[in-house]
Amino acid sequence: MTADRAESTQTGNTRTGDTRIIWLSDLHFEEYGTVLGHDPRARLDVTISFINKNYGAADLCLISGDMVETATPANYRALATELDRLAIPWWPMTGNHDDRAMVPEHLGLPDGAMPGFAQYAIELPQARVLCLDSLNPGVASGLLCAERLDWLERALLANPDKATLVFLHHPPMALDLPMLDPDRLENGAALLDLLARFPAVRQLCFGHVHRPVSGHIGRIAFSSLRSALYQAPPPVPTWNWESFTPAAEAPDLGIITLHDDQTNIAFLPFCAVSLGVNGVPH
Numbered sequence: 001m002t003a004d005r006a007e008s009t010q011t012g013n014t015r016t017g018d019t020r021i022i023w024l025s026d027l028h029f030e031e032y033g034t035v036l037g038h039d040p041r042a043r044l045d046v047t048i049s050f051i052n053k054n055y056g057a058a059d060l061c062l063i064s065g066d067m068v069e070t071a072t073p074a075n076y077r078a079l080a081t082e083l084d085r086l087a088i089p090w091w092p093m094t095g096n097h098d099d100r101a102m103v104p105e106h107l108g109l110p111d112g113a114m115p116g117f118a119q120y121a122i123e124l125p126q127a128r129v130l131c132l133d134s135l136n137p138g139v140a141s142g143l144l145c146a147e148r149l150d151w152l153e154r155a156l157l158a159n160p161d162k163a164t165l166v167f168l169h170h171p172p173m174a175l176d177l178p179m180l181d182p183d184r185l186e187n188g189a190a191l192l193d194l195l196a197r198f199p200a201v202r203q204l205c206f207g208h209v210h211r212p213v214s215g216h217i218g219r220i221a222f223s224s225l226r227s228a229l230y231q232a233p234p235p236v237p238t239w240n241w242e243s244f245t246p247a248a249e250a251p252d253l254g255i256i257t258l259h260d261d262q263t264n265i266a267f268l269p270f271c272a273v274s275l276g277v278n279g280v281p282h
């Protein structure tokens, strides 16, 4: 992490009056090999090229977890080298494939991040972004312990009237995705109860399900995002983990534009579904 990266994230690019966040999720990066037949280096390379070509003036890039497929220092170091090619500041979150100590060590976190966890706040002109660490080591589902929930409550109380977006890896509610819902945030109700106390919380953004779902819970809008690498099958036809085959759907990135009192999230497929997939010409 460089001083420039931290400074530009804190300041925001206000030349246009709006703030633009590029949202990625579930990179499942590996230095070598493939993941479920998908080449994570080829996919990340085209992701970075697309962002630099089309959104090089965006304010920052947020990546909602599963940074790597296998949490090793070598994979994180290789990933950091790739992500540093982005023309804009980028910040990671933890997913169930990640390691809590390796993420800050190799990928860096903004100044002021919560000690011991990959959890932090970013102040932008139109809104505050709170990125949470929902990793529960050793299992696919997520958890926010009392310490992390307390950090979140104190962050919200510090500026209760500022519009707020909350990012985390695990969805805190079921999404009518029968095979994926059991691995959501285990104590999602505790998170949602806390957020419901703060009317300035506008939006939840999460990954993990490798599928696009949007809606609202109470008065809080939410959205998931496709993986940058491979997609989970849709709920029908029904499937199980033995029959799991990635869906033939192109990856998306999210373009979040913060206007005064309005947030747009556009979903952009940035490459062909075949790019980086074994046995299929690119």
Ligand SMILES: [Fe+2]
Pocket: 026, 028, 065, 066, 095, 208, 209, 210, 227
């Ligand atoms: Fe994932």
